[in-house]
Amino acid sequence: MKLTEAKAQFIASWGAFGSHWGINRTMAQIHALLMISPDPLTQDDIMEQLNISRGNVNMNIRELIDWALVDRVIVPGERKEYFSAEKDIWKVARLIVKERKKRELDPMLKLLDQLREVEGDKKDKNVKQFTDTVNGIKRFGEQADKMLEVLVKSDESWFIGSLMKFFK
Amino acid sequence: MKLTEAKAQFIASWGAFGSHWGINRTMAQIHALLMISPDPLTQDDIMEQLNISRGNVNMNIRELIDWALVDRVIVPGERKEYFSAEKDIWKVARLIVKERKKRELDPMLKLLDQLREVEGDKKDKNVKQFTDTVNGIKRFGEQADKMLEVLVKSDESWFIGSLMKFFK
DNA sequence: TAACTTTTTCAATCAATTTTGAAATTTCAG
DNA sequence: CTGAAATTTCAAAATTGATTGAAAAAGTTA
Known part of the structure; x- marks a missing residue:
């Protein structure tokens, strides 16, 4: 070609x-x-x-x-x-993750926090399903947030090195 | 609310x-x-x-x-x-990653493979920068691919558990 | 400062995607 | 089978998002 x-x-x-x-x-x-x-x-x-x-x-x-x-x-x-x-693809990835985390994940987590405090009877299955779902997503989002934070701050050699070992 | x-x-x-x-x-x-x-x-x-x-x-x-x-x-x-x-957010995440990996990452890696074999003088800086960039992205993509594969196949408790330890 | 080059802005236009809704098709109970 | 209910399809309309290009602004030089 x-x-x-x-x-x-x-x-x-x-x-x-x-x-x-x-x-x-x-x-x-x-x-x-x-x-x-x-x-x-x-x-x-x-x-x-x-x-x-x-x-x-x-x-x-x-x-x-x-x-x-x-x-x-x-x-x-x-x-x-x-x-x-920027030509270092790892740096590119980190910059993109950083920006999207800031623009999308962080606001979403903030919203979920508010939505957890919905008023209503805990016995109502509609309320229960809603809070369960929101809580589940919140917990997941928090994990993702932590991981991405480490990724954003990491340098390639350390990250790859550790992860390679981790994933055998 | x-x-x-x-x-x-x-x-x-x-x-x-x-x-x-x-x-x-x-x-x-x-x-x-x-x-x-x-x-x-x-x-x-x-x-x-x-x-x-x-x-x-x-x-x-x-x-x-x-x-x-x-x-x-x-x-x-x-x-x-x-x-x-599906209400299990971990399963949701795995399903989405699986689908997008198939639709986007895999074809991209295939293309990059082809693009690595560009003909031309290795001394030409245009050729050099092109192949360097493509190779860099390919290697990165391969790493990402491996990680996502593990994620897709993992079950939550194992994955979270291990990663929690990993990220202290 | 004036003349000229380069960058920025943004209303208008164009392109791509999404949504509608009515017609065609499928399903199924009697 | 028959006919009503439910689902699917898809061309046209609406919406959303991207792009243009000319005019305004900013920057540079002499």
Whole structure:
């Protein structure tokens, strides 16, 4: 397979993959393009290579910078801004987990806490099933939260090393 | 908080939460409703409680059954079909991981395998960055795959127990 | 400061996904 | 069988989310 074709495939799949994981298609494609580019790119490079508009590139680049997946790079003597992606996939995973935990898991756990205090007769099976379900999810969520926290804070070698042993 | 209000909030949030996790909003809401219902419900019950059309309920219920998150229940002496959700949240998590691993991770790993064999000069920095990136993601994906496999196969007590110890 | 380049914004448009609802099909009791 | 009840299908409509592009703002140089 030729590099050009391989690149196109990689970018397309990373985009599709990302869109299942809470990252929008274009944002993931830009990230993919930057991950396989040895040098930083400008907005115009990205527009051209992905065939998307300037506004689109700009918004999604900003979002990627928010997630800390992409950095602005200053190239001395150049007027334009350049961008480069975090290429260490473990770091990428940690950044994504960190961001999604903050945006989704934490608010959900907070809500579940409130919902546990529903008023009503404990003997009513509707109340019972509701609180049982909410409590179950809360406990599960707390476990997940703890694990993810460790993952986010870990460095690869330690994490992989320990886990490899753990899972035999 | 009243039960009615709490239910509405739970269903709405579970729907929003699910939509970030590859499960469509309505599908997640139906699942939420069934999780907090002590008894199985009919399509009409679901239509009424969530204010959605018959066709919508039907399609999403079928999808939930595909995922094994919901079962058809036969109520003796009743013509209508009843549905009930898996309520053990650990089992729910395992079913979701299993399905998404099959649908997303496995195909991605297969693609990455192909992309590793891109032809071209290893000295070309474009080729080098491409293969380095693809290889990195492949190795990471393989690790993730192994872990998830263990998770999918595990039973809760063992998994939680071991992990609790592991993460102190 | 003025002239020019680059970045950002956002209303309008476009695309993709979801939802509806009525018709077709299936199921089943009598 | 028959006919009413229940389920399924799917084209069209509605909704939601993504993208464009031109205008405004910000930044740079001389």
